[in-house]
Amino acid sequence: MTPEAVPLGGPRFQTEPARLYREMRRDHGAVTPVVLDGDVPAWLVVGYRELHQVTGDPVLFSRDSDLWNQWDLIPDDWPLLPMIGRKQPSILYTVGERHRERAGMISDALEAVDPFELRGHAERFADELIDGLCTSGEADLIGQYAMLLPVRVLARLYGFSDEEGPGLVTALNDMIDGRERAIAGQTHLATSMAQLLADRKADPADDVVSRMLQDKSGFTDEEMMNDLMVMMAAGHQPTADWIGNSLRLMLTDSRFAASLFGGRNSVAEAMNEVLWEDTPSQNIAGRWASRDTQLGGRRIRAGDLLILGLQGANSDPQVRTDASALTGGNNAHFSFGHGEHRCPFPAQEVAEVIARTGIEVVLDRLPDIDLAVPADSLTRRPSPWLRGLTALPVRFTPVPAL
Ligand code: HEM
Structure with a gap:
């Protein structure tokens, strides 16, 4: 690895990622050498074309972490192990035909979710949460x-009881942020998933886990459990960050603020703009080169780790010559990945x-909602990976619970 490597961490990923990716591209090109926690070298792919190449060739740029x-x-x-882990029997590290079967099992189980029922569950839980805060202003x-x-x-949707939700939230957040509680979070999640699988095996129901168990491709319990971990994490x-980043945009940008009181189109527009400009999936690990190759003018060695710089690629000036023109209804962003390992369409x-x-x-529910703090005081979680706010303080006229 070259001595010029940029640390993949630090406050600038929180405070000014757009400028940081521009500088990386200017100083290091579309494939930037980076170092992870503990001086571990990797490449960050921030070029749109290069990222397309990496995600579009799952044989040369493999998901198999044994290659590292x-x-x-x-x-x-290592705190990043839950994210850039040793090969586990989950869909994330499966390759080839077996991966296609597995993605099919997950897609089928999610596709069978009735969109009206889904909307109903989302509304019910959202209303409950708003009921818990709406009287305080x-x-x-x-x-x-x-x-x-x-x-x-x-x-x-998967089959858990409502009471298990809050414990799963804490465990997930700990795991994803990759700090000292990461491994404990992962353990809590894994135990809950194993229990759910056992319960549904004994007593199938109309839920995602029961449908996965009916799949005929012969996946083991351990494989299913690992897939459920992925589907939850x-x-x-x-999705939480997508909500937070979109609400922030609507509350801080006058193009959206004006329409808070009515225009529903603006919700879809804000959500799409977030996927281009402020995506939750800022950087995702990763792919491993299966042989020596070239990428974006860099010499990549067999076994090198490539991190998908989704935000960097979304703002690549080669595809964003007029920064605002592409966002609108255009969804050619990388925020859901690309290629065989992209986020499944039903997901x-x-x-x-x-x-x-x-x-x-x-x-x-809160029609006159407004930010309770200056917009420039809002902060992001200290993570170069998933990008989300630490808090979004708002005020509004108190209203009664439903
Ligand atoms: C209900 C919510 C979601 C579920 C169940 C879900 C599930 C999954 C699964 C199972 C994969 C692995 C696919 C594979 O390896 O074949 C995946 C990949 C991915 N998801 Fe999602 N996802 C969800 C929401 C999101 C959201 C909101 C984003 C970003 C805005 C996102 C971004 C991605 C990306 C970038 C990948 C690809 C990672 C890679 O190429 O290595 N997902 N998702």
């Missing part, structure tokens, strides 16, 4: 709302319904 040429450097308690829409909503809806946090739809419902319920 840095395993000797990685301690057992002030709230933090991240801690009291966005971070509690997607997991509750997903837990319901990969589902909750980015994207579930996320969209949850996020959109979550935002609409806030606007319907």
